[in-house]
Amino acid sequence: MSKASPPLSPALAQLRVEYRQRSLSERDVDRDPIRQFVAWFEEARNVGAIEPNAMTLATCAADGAPSARIVLLKGVGAEGLTFFTNYDSSKGRQLDANPRAALVFWWAELEREVRIEGDVSKTSAEESETYFNRRPPESRIGAAASPQSQPIESREELEAAAAALRQRYPDGNVPRPANWGGYRVQPHCIEFWQGRPSRLHDRIEYRLQKDGSWTIRRLAP
Numbered sequence: 001m002s003k004a005s006p007p008l009s010p011a012l013a014q015l016r017v018e019y020r021q022r023s024l025s026e027r028d029v030d031r032d033p034i035r036q037f038v039a040w041f042e043e044a045r046n047v048g049a050i051e052p053n054a055m056t057l058a059t060c061a062a063d064g065a066p067s068a069r070i071v072l073l074k075g076v077g078a079e080g081l082t083f084f085t086n087y088d089s090s091k092g093r094q095l096d097a098n099p100r101a102a103l104v105f106w107w108a109e110l111e112r113e114v115r116i117e118g119d120v121s122k123t124s125a126e127e128s129e130t131y132f133n134r135r136p137p138e139s140r141i142g143a144a145a146s147p148q149s150q151p152i153e154s155r156e157e158l159e160a161a162a163a164a165l166r167q168r169y170p171d172g173n174v175p176r177p178a179n180w181g182g183y184r185v186q187p188h189c190i191e192f193w194q195g196r197p198s199r200l201h202d203r204i205e206y207r208l209q210k211d212g213s214w215t216i217r218r219l220a221p
Contacts, residue, residue, distance in 0.1 A: 019111040019195025024202035026218050033190040033206040033214055034078060037114060040192065041076070044107040056104040057083070062097035073105075074131065080186040081116065082123060084131055086148035087179045095120050101185055111195035118187040128181030137172025141165045144174050191219070 030036040044052035053073040060066045067090065075082035081103065086092060095101065103116040132140060145161040152158055165174055187208065194202040201221040206214045 017195075018197055019201070020197055021111050022194055023196065024192060024194035024204055026204050026216055029192065029204055029216065031214065031216070033187070034076065036192060037190065038076060040107070040110075040112060040114065044110060044112070047109045049107050049109045052105075052107060054105075055083075057091060058102040058104070059091050059094040060098050060100070061094050067091070067094065074182070080118065080184040082182050082184045084128065084180070084182045086143070086146070086177075087122075087181060088150075089148040095183060103185060113193040115191040115193070116185065116187050117189040118185045120183050120185050123182030123184055125181065129176055131182065132176040132180065137174070140172065140174040141169075143180050144177050196221075
């Protein structure tokens with residue numbers, strides 16, 4: 001018979017932060033949500049946020065089962081937001097079956113969150129190649145050595161695969177694996193959240209319209 005899990009401290013229910021730094025008005029935001037995102041992203045960089053490009057990527061399998069993990073944003077523009085990974089990973093297989101995703105950025109230093117929902121497509125092989133070849137040699141080795149999301153026998157197995165690649169490519173110019181490349185999230189909904197006192201937070205949502213324009217509205221917190 002399994003033992004019961006220890007109860008959480010009663011103090012956990014009392015944990016809260018009162019947000020007071022800034023406000024957000026639909027009158028002040030950029031009419032283009034990508035420009036608004038870039039402005040917030042640069043603010044996060046300027047205040048020294050740790051890995052401001054770290055984002056939660058949520059995907060769903062064909063049966064609707066969700067999963068989420070942290071990945072790094074590597075490009076943003078009018079065409080969408082770009083990240084790179086192993087196409088045979090769990091997220092890659094889920095995106096093949098259901099090419100839609102949600103992203104979440106959290107910048108605690110600014111008491112801000114951005115939520116993004118959109119359709120996903122692969123970047124071109126040329127774009128993936130260009131980015132892969134700009135990575136540090138050890139990062140290229142790691143990407144090529146790892147059968148991402150697959151079971152492995154031990155840490156030693158992974159390190160042996162990396163060592164074999166270092167020996168095979170002493171200059172560090174490991175070629176991009178065919179199953180490694182980029183994905184681009186083309187948003188249809190972007191929400192900007194600014195923490196405010198007493199849980200009366202500011203939430204401004206952009207929604208893409210059929211004509212390519214964006215509607216902007218305030219949401220209740």
